[in-house]
Amino acid sequence: MTVSGNLEVALTRCYYCGDGNEVILNTLLTKKCAEAVKAMHHKVVSTEPCPTCQKWMKDGIILITIDEVKSGKGWEKDKIPNPHRTGGFFVVKEGFVEKVFAAPKAVAFAKKHRWLFISHEAAEQVGLFASAAVKKD
Numbered sequence: 786m787t788v789s790g791n792l793e794v795a796l797t798r799c800y801y802c803g804d805g806n807e808v809i810l811n812t813l814l815t816k817k818c819a820e821a822v823k824a825m826h827h828k829v830v831s832t833e834p835c836p837t838c839q840k841w842m843k844d845g846i847i848l849i850t851i852d853e854v855k856s857g858k859g860w861e862k863d864k865i866p867n868p869h870r871t872g873g874f875f876v877v878k879e880g881f882v883e884k885v886f887a888a889p890k891a892v893a894f895a896k897k898h899r900w901l902f903i904s905h906e907a908a909e910q911v912g913l914f915a916s917a918a919v920k921k922d
């Protein structure tokens with residue numbers, strides 16, 4: 786969003802929920818800096834959670850469903866991994882993650898970082914979609 790001349794303001798998107806996250810503006814009023822800020826508008830530029838996701842991460846662990854086949858090879862190696870998301874977004878207690886995930890690495894990651902990607906099929910198998918009573922929005 787152009788404010789004036791070489792001053793741009795961008796509202797980034799939250800990596801986890803996709804809602805508005807951080808407001809960025811260029812303090813160096815050059816065309817180059819303005820263009821860089823403009824390019825961030827409505828984009829995910831970091832894995833910093835928005836205030837709502839921060840709260841959810843405090844209360845539990847966010848599970849985001851993905852399609853591993855559609856995600857393609859090597860998506861997890863990107864600086865900001867961007868697998869094909871299937872729309873499932875759940876906040877569960879730590880105990881649920883410990884009970885459901887067999888891989889100790891996944892459990893440790895989830896407990897440390899407070900979120901985890903989960904395959905869509907796995908989410909269905911453990912009943913996340915069936916038991917989701919609260920819809921976002």
Ligand SMILES: [Zn+2]
Binds near residue numbers: 837
């Ligand atoms: Zn968020």
